[in-house]
Amino acid sequence: MRKEFQLSARREFLANSLRNAALLAALASRRGRAVEEVGTPNPFAYDVSRFSKTDPKLIAYEETARWKCPHAEPRRIAISPDQQLFVCAGDYVSVMSRDGQRRLEITLPEAARCVGVAHDGTTFIGLRNHIEVFDAKGQRRATWDSLGKKSWLTGLAVGENGIFAADSGNRVILHYDKSGELLGRIGEKNKERNLPGFIVPSPYLDVEIARDGLLRVNNPGRHHVEAYTLDGDFEGAWGKPTAAIDGFCGCCNPIGLALLPDGRFVTCEKGLPRVKVYSAEGAFESVVAGTESFPENAKACSGLNDCVHGGLDAAVDLQGRIYILDLVAGGIRVMKRKA
């Protein structure tokens, strides 16, 4: 009796074991297939990884300092004639020394989007649809008229001939005198005047006054940097669309411009965040910082995100040092040309 019971239990045990093993094997195979399916490389992958690593031979600058942006949501950086940094971030414009010390802060009723400074220290700050004027001590002196609902100011340049405001919403550069009187509209599409018009899919129109007295404006939708006289005549353009290092990537780049003391250009891109130097004629020369230098910024346009936000801006001091503002990581980097 005892023997029979033992036999029966052993048979039962073996049968159960076999059944469980089969079940486990089936489950493992199913799980394995699922893992394999999920882990299989995507045969349709949109691969731009080869552009995210820069050839070291092309990198002509090195980082000498880095500090955190004083406030969240940075947008633009500019440098004044007396070589102070002006950083637009959130509802503030912070005035900083070139070693990152905060000297003054201007608080605004809404987000500061761009800034320009005159020789006498007068500071012009672009809000979404109008410009506010402050003296060198940060006291408000004037608020100019609103440009309307469609307006979206994103760049300012201040020179002896006036203030030039880049309006991404209306795709135009507005020329003001220092009292706020509108003198002209530059760059609007006009076939008779051979003006191509700005293409601005995302709000990153920028303007600079070059040493040759012409305005330089990025035309992101055409992947160009364009030159205009102060009267609005189109003088020429350079730039080509490609993700390769010598061109401008994506649908709409460059998004920011700065000028080196010798007249060469510093350009900023989003999507593949990178800062590069071009000759005054528009020939690619070198990389200041490649995509690998801005991992958080690069992530802003990957995964679940689209590429409406993110990007970089730059300002240049009289010694040719480049100050890069990272719009995603919120940092400011000082880049110096390698010896």
Next chain:
Amino acid sequence: MDTKPKSDKPVTRRQFLRNGGRLTALTGLGALGAWLSDRATAKAWVWQIDPAKCVRCGNCATHCVLEQSAVKCVHAFAMCGYCNLCTGYFNPEPNALTTAAENQLCPTAAIKRTFVEDPYYEYTIDEKLCIGCAKCVEGCNRFGNGSLFLQIRHDRCVNCNECSIARVCAGDAFRRVPADQPYLLKTTQAH
């Protein structure tokens, strides 16, 4: 006030069974009525992709039970920038911004590029050619505003009980939606 005394007569087994039978019959009728009424108003459900969760993994092109996937790229024209260089249309290093095959990103040339006015172009999806691989969707999101996205087209989908793409979706983007609102479209507001 007089109250009628309760009957002291005990409940017989027959009475108990009869009452029990009545109660069971009534409950059954009630349940049947509820089931029929529920069935009359019940919603039908279909599978759909949540564009906010889609990670463009490519599985939609390869895992549908249909020979050519029921998942197609769709275009939110209200969001589109009508770009000259559409990163959903052109490969990252185009030789030129022309419709030549070597410049196109789509493996089946399912996107049609039409000139609107300088320098704007309209991009439309030829659904007969689209295999739902999401290569263009990734290109559009990577550099643009994501106006191209994937949706299950219900004129093709056979609405499997267990969607074979949903089983392997890397972003867990598949979910059931009411059949009377079968699409999860991107809008400028939502954006």
